[in-house]
Amino acid sequence: MFTGIVQGTADVVEVREREAFRTHVMAMPEPLRQGLKTGASVAHNGVCLTVTAIEGDHVHFDLMRETLRVTNLGDIVVGSRVNIERAARFGDEIGGHAMSGHVMDVADVLSIEEAPDNRRLWFSLSDACARFVFDKGYVGLDGISLTVGEVRRPVGEAAAFCVDLIPETLVRTTLGDRVAGDAVNIEIDPQTQAIVETAERFLQSRSAATQ
Template structure:
């Protein structure tokens, strides 16, 4: 489980390609290396990945074809930066909202609205995810726990407002219109919506 409070960014320093498979290596900040072992979970732009090798500050992870298809990790190149978060431990403060690290798809950044000391980003969702999105609800964007500010276009577009700390700590400050971000819907919202849909369908 993750909290959506990004702990820092990391740079991709190596990529090994294979058929429908990729191994990428990132260089983690020293603060995130303590106690890191093979098999540990680390979120990359909100995607839960498993540590497969540790060599000093360089840590490797395998990406399966489904991960490459559904998320923006397949678009990364050597030199790219990504958001990272170590898995939450029992007793940790949940400053954001509970996140699984299971990305449901990508959204396109369509508009950037600059204002003093903050930035508003508008994203367009893939079809099917709009039913989970509503104003003041939670959403995971590239692994960041954010509150939805507003929705439009029948729920297909939503915005989030970013404070300076989020812009400084994450890669969202680098995003430009046309870029794709990973989206994880709040698991509780997803469960409620899908349960109501099943009940309504059963009742005809």
């Protein structure tokens, strides 16, 4: 489990390509490597990946076909910087919200609104995710736990949502580097998914019973 509180970033120093499979080699800072062992889970732009090898400050992660298809990790190249979070341990403070590291989709950056002390980013919202995203609800973007500021659902147009970022988030994570057109990984709060899907099944059963 993860909390969406990014602990730092790491640079990709090597990408090893194979058919429908790749390995990312990361240069991870020493604080992020403390106690790290092969087999451990680490969130990599919000995607739960397993450590496959450790060679000094270089840490290896394997990515399967589905991970490359569903997330933005297939776009990563040598020199890319990714958000890193180590798996939560029992007793850790959960400063964000419970996240599984299982990304549902990607959301494109539509526009960026600058302000003196914060930045607002607007993202596209696919049909697969739209039913789960609400004003003031939680969302995970590239592994960062964020509060949804506003959701727009124009009639006949694609839905969109925004988040507001404080300077600390912009400095600590890769969202400060994002520009319009970039794709970020999106994970929906599992509790929200469960509640929405339960409510939908209940309403469908009631509708069927009255027909």
